[in-house]
Amino acid sequence: MTAPVVELDRVTRRYGEVVALDDVSLSVGEGELVGLLGPNGAGKSTLLSLVNGVRRPDAGTVRLMGRDPREPAARAGLGTTPQETGLPATLRVGEVVDLVAGHYADPMPRGEVLERFGLGDLARRQTGGLSGGQRRRLAVALSLVGRPRVVLLDEPTTGLDVDARHTLWDALRDYQSGGATVIVTSHYLEEIEALARRVVVVGSGRVLADDDLPAVLAMAAARRVLVEVPESEEARLHALPGVLDVRREGRRTVLLAPDADAVVRALVRDDVPFRDLEVRGASLEEAFLALTSGTPGAPAASGAPGAAPTPATTDGEPR
Numbered sequence: 001m002t003a004p005v006v007e008l009d010r011v012t013r014r015y016g017e018v019v020a021l022d023d024v025s026l027s028v029g030e031g032e033l034v035g036l037l038g039p040n041g042a043g044k045s046t047l048l049s050l051v052n053g054v055r056r057p058d059a060g061t062v063r064l065m066g067r068d069p070r071e072p073a074a075r076a077g078l079g080t081t082p083q084e085t086g087l088p089a090t091l092r093v094g095e096v097v098d099l100v101a102g103h104y105a106d107p108m109p110r111g112e113v114l115e116r117f118g119l120g121d122l123a124r125r126q127t128g129g130l131s132g133g134q135r136r137r138l139a140v141a142l143s144l145v146g147r148p149r150v151v152l153l154d155e156p157t158t159g160l161d162v163d164a165r166h167t168l169w170d171a172l173r174d175y176q177s178g179g180a181t182v183i184v185t186s187h188y189l190e191e192i193e194a195l196a197r198r199v200v201v202v203g204s205g206r207v208l209a210d211d212d213l214p215a216v217l218a219m220a221a222a223r224r225v226l227v228e229v230p231e232s233e234e235a236r237l238h239a240l241p242g243v244l245d246v247r248r249e250g251r252r253t254v255l256l257a258p259d260a261d262a263v264v265r266a267l268v269r270d271d272v273p274f275r276d277l278e279v280r281g282a283s284l285e286e287a288f289l290a291l292t293s294g295t296p297g298a299p300a301a302s303g304a305p306g307a308a309p310t311p312a313t314t315d316g317e318p319r
């Protein structure tokens, strides 16, 4: 990795009793495009708010381009768009771009900003007359006006239709290819897949996985093999080939593995006395939460309120 431009070292951030980030370390190098993937309440926005200096950690350190992000000098090269933004309704699109550009020594020209985001025809439209998707694209476009070295975007494509989403992804990829570092959050694997090479999965305030896209996709493709086995046999299940996780759910044991067929073959080959076999797909969220919950030293899946742990039905089976 090149010199880190964003660094979190053992960062914890609480809101009262809620631990939004729990001992998180992350290092992002110059020019990387990193996707932060995680369910509602995972801690993604909190992480960005520490990097952009809006909040400070309760423990650990955060560095932006080598400095404390609360120093204005650290933020000079930062462009950011939060999840929700307000635009002055009576100003025209071009005027809003000019207003933001006025804060920078070498801003991107108005026409270039608007063209990049497919807003070229709307320069004279009042922002109050834009559609929700156009407003969102403009908000993201404004984060690039100052030609930032580091861009932080919190769910940039929420509420956009397919075309608008693609326009925005293209614009971000294009900007990053010029050497900028981009960190983007999303709930959706599809979004992260379209944008990022490196994926950081966040859940319950922890980094659950930090890997390249193919590795994360492989995890997402994990299958759940459910079997009923005597408790005395459970230890053997961990040793089966390809098994990522073993957990008890009600009367059955769930094995998480990329290749369910191989697991079933191994169960038979090793003469494991199982019954009531069932194979199911695992959602991305299930895959990652299963990897970390219920194992020693791992965070509880329900550790942070709103963290959307795998819901359980009365018989203990996830829905």
Ligand SMILES: Nc1ncnc2c1ncn2[C@@H]1O[C@H](COP(=O)(O)OP(=O)(O)OP(=O)(O)O)[C@@H](O)[C@H]1O
Binding pocket: 015, 018, 019, 020, 038, 039, 040, 041, 042, 043, 044, 045, 046, 047, 187, 304, 305, 306, 307
């Ligand atoms: N200002 C706040 N006061 C109290 N709790 C908060 C506050 N902001 C966030 N939280 C809590 O901290 C945890 C992490 O929230 P955060 O917004 O960082 O998650 P997120 O991954 O960005 O979620 P989403 O995808 O829904 O935006 C959640 O449990 C949330 O309820």
